[in-house]
Amino acid sequence: MMIAESAELHQMQRAFRSVLDAFAQPGTLHLIEPTEDKAARPVALDGALETLVKLFVDQAVTFCVADAETDAASAYVTSETHALRVAVSEADFVIVPRRADEQVVAECIAEACRGTLVAPEKGATVLLGCAHVATAEEGAVDAGPALQVVEVHGPGVKDVNRFAVDRLGWLSARAARGDEFPCGIEIVLVDAQGHLVALPRSSRVAPTLGAAAFVAAGEVC
Template identity: 65%
Template sequence: MMIREDAGLHRAQRAFRSVLDAFARPGTVHVVDPAANSPARPVALGASLEAVVRLFVDQAVTFCVADAESDVTAAYLTGETHARRFPVREADFVVVPARADAQTAEEAVAQACRGTLVSPEKGATVLVGCARLAPADEAAGECGGEPALHVVEVRGPGVADVNRFAVDRVDWVRARDARRDEFPCGIEIVLVDPAGRVVAVPRSSRVTCPSAPAAPAAKGVR
């Protein structure tokens, strides 16, 4: 039993270091170990997304789940972490499963708390599940059957010139841009795919996606 607990602790420590590195180098791909197998884990959550969620969500914070069937996932996270479930506009952390459609993801990003000039640290962190994350150079060599990838460019603090990565979904980019947050207010975004690849986009970063087609804002997003 002690060996199993130590393995979980070491997994969490490695994941924590990877996510810290991701925030220190915005727009670069890092890797976390998926959470241990659990028959109780909802399908929507996924082992890698759960591993990242557990780094942030505990009894001291609030969260919400942006998904068509959010109750099951929220109940699981409440039972595992003892965190309190709040509406998206008030939650410290917003969890967007990979299966969430574009409208759901855009609304979650659009409505997440931006913090205030007095307390910018109250800005939410949005944890977004993706089907696939990769270094930018892999986008050109993708194989048939894989999700289509879009190259995202990140600039700002922690980036010498520009960092690029590839991701299958860019709904979060559109919604983040539409928010027009002014630093130091804003939201943090962490992207996670099933393989455990992670990319962080701090509130201070500037993000563009030249390879993605323009799309209208999701209904209800303001």
């Protein structure tokens, strides 16, 4: 048991370092190790998303899960973290499984707490599951709707950083919020293999020309 606990601790320490690096370098690809499969874990939560949840969520914060099986997923998160489940607009962390459709994603992004000028740190962090998060080079090779390339500017970015992702509903929903820094939300995109990209509230994010056309065509909410 001690060996297993030690291994999990080291895994979480590595994941913590990866997430810190991801926030320090917005729009760059990083990797975390998914937690091992568990019979008790709901289908909505894959191993990589669970790793993120365990990094961020504990008894000192609140959360919500956006999923068709909200009660099962929320009960599991509560049992693992002892955190309090609340509504999307009140949650410190909004957990959106990769199977959530674009309408659910857009609603969660729209409703997530932006914080206040006095307490901008109260802005929510959205942990968003994706089918595929990759480098921009992979996105260029995998042309079409499967992967769309996104550009990131702002603090921590020298000129521009680019990455590719299979869904873009979060991007247009984020832009529609109209948040003004220091208020806003943080977004972490992660796929089942543990590839992740972090987007702080200070980042400016936009689709590339090809992805913008994809959005304009009405394929993304």
